[in-house]
Amino acid sequence: MEIVTLPGQRAGGKVWLVGAGPGDVELLTLKAYRILKSAEVVLYDALVSEDIMALVPFDAEKIAVGKRAGKHSANQDEINQLLVTKGFTRKNVVRLKGGDPFIFGRGGEELQSLVEAGLEFEVVPGITAASGTSSYAGIPLTHRDHAQGVTFITGHCQLGSRPMDWANYANPSNTLVIYMGILNAGIISQGLIDAGRSAQTPVAIVSKATTSEQRRFIGKLGELEQLAADPELKMPALMIIGEVVQLADTLNWFTPQSDSESRPISYEL
Numbered sequence: 001m002e003i004v005t006l007p008g009q010r011a012g013g014k015v016w017l018v019g020a021g022p023g024d025v026e027l028l029t030l031k032a033y034r035i036l037k038s039a040e041v042v043l044y045d046a047l048v049s050e051d052i053m054a055l056v057p058f059d060a061e062k063i064a065v066g067k068r069a070g071k072h073s074a075n076q077d078e079i080n081q082l083l084v085t086k087g088f089t090r091k092n093v094v095r096l097k098g099g100d101p102f103i104f105g106r107g108g109e110e111l112q113s114l115v116e117a118g119l120e121f122e123v124v125p126g127i128t129a130a131s132g133t134s135s136y137a138g139i140p141l142t143h144r145d146h147a148q149g150v151t152f153i154t155g156h157c158q159l160g161s162r163p164m165d166w167a168n169y170a171n172p173s174n175t176l177v178i179y180m181g182i183l184n185a186g187i188i189s190q191g192l193i194d195a196g197r198s199a200q201t202p203v204a205i206v207s208k209a210t211t212s213e214q215r216r217f218i219g220k221l222g223e224l225e226q227l228a229a230d231p232e233l234k235m236p237a238l239m240i241i242g243e244v245v246q247l248a249d250t251l252n253w254f255t256p257q258s259d260s261e262s263r264p265i266s267y268e269l
Contacts, residue, residue, distance in 0.1 A: 015083055015093045015114055017107050019100040019126020020044075022133055024210035025051035032124045039094040041086050043079065047098025047129075047236050049211065061090075076106060080113035087119040098236070099129035104154050104179050128152075130177045133209035133238045137216055138252035139245055146243040147175040155181025155188050155239070164188075166195035175242035182237050185228035189221055192241070197221060202245035207237040214256045218248055 016035045021027040039060050046066025065074040086093045101107030114121045134141050141150040155178045199222030207215040217227045
């Protein structure tokens with residue numbers, strides 16, 4: 001889709017690509033907080049928590065452009081065009097994304113549209129979903145005794161037309177973090193097992209991570225499809241596969257119930 005600009009009108013606004021982190025409002029960076037408080041329009045994803053959206057000024061225009069499996073409110077071309085249009089007509093435009101905008105957030109694609117339109121922009125990174133989820137689930141992504149590396153992949157692609165490199169992902173010395181993989185849990189499990197990863201490899205699915213609704217579903221790789229089908233599992237959810245998952249009970253510190261009693265946020269910058 002060709003981006004449409006406003007002929008004869010000079011772009012006077014700035015677009016801020018902001019990472020909202022994994023959900024807990026207190027994991028928002030101070031810079032992200034400051035930018036949000038001065039926003040005139042916010043285009044936000046479905047993964048942005050209600051607590052973070054509550055920080056947006058009351059009179060700011062709020063546009064939901066989130067994408068969930070089978071429930072897209074806007075396609076990517078429409079989002080790109082909205083960003084450009086708002087960048088020409090408003091001073092402070094915020095594109096707010098869950099996690100970090102450069103980790104499976106299509107942030108690069110959106111910035112390319114801004115470059116094409118000649119708009120000024122800035123990126124405010126956020127705590128990634130993988131980092132926040134693993135920390136709040138008591139699962140270190142790397143550990144000298146269990147995992148010498150970590151790989152982030154998306155399980156939301158068309159696995160039939162874009163085959164995954166299961167042989168590479170099946171390395172037992174590596175932790176595998178899978179975004180958007182719940183609907184393909186059976187394919188992911190079988191692909192890894194067929195490539196040589198043990199069906200007994202510890203796995204965890206963490207739902208609504210870092211929030212008062214966080215749940216952990218822990219089992220073995222051969223049980224991944226059953227874990228993903230648990231009726232109590234709510235989106236968003238992230239998969240962690242690897243030996244580090246066996247540390248989850250020992251290193252678990254987060255009690256979701258106590259988080260729901262947290263004090264209200266009040267910052268002045």
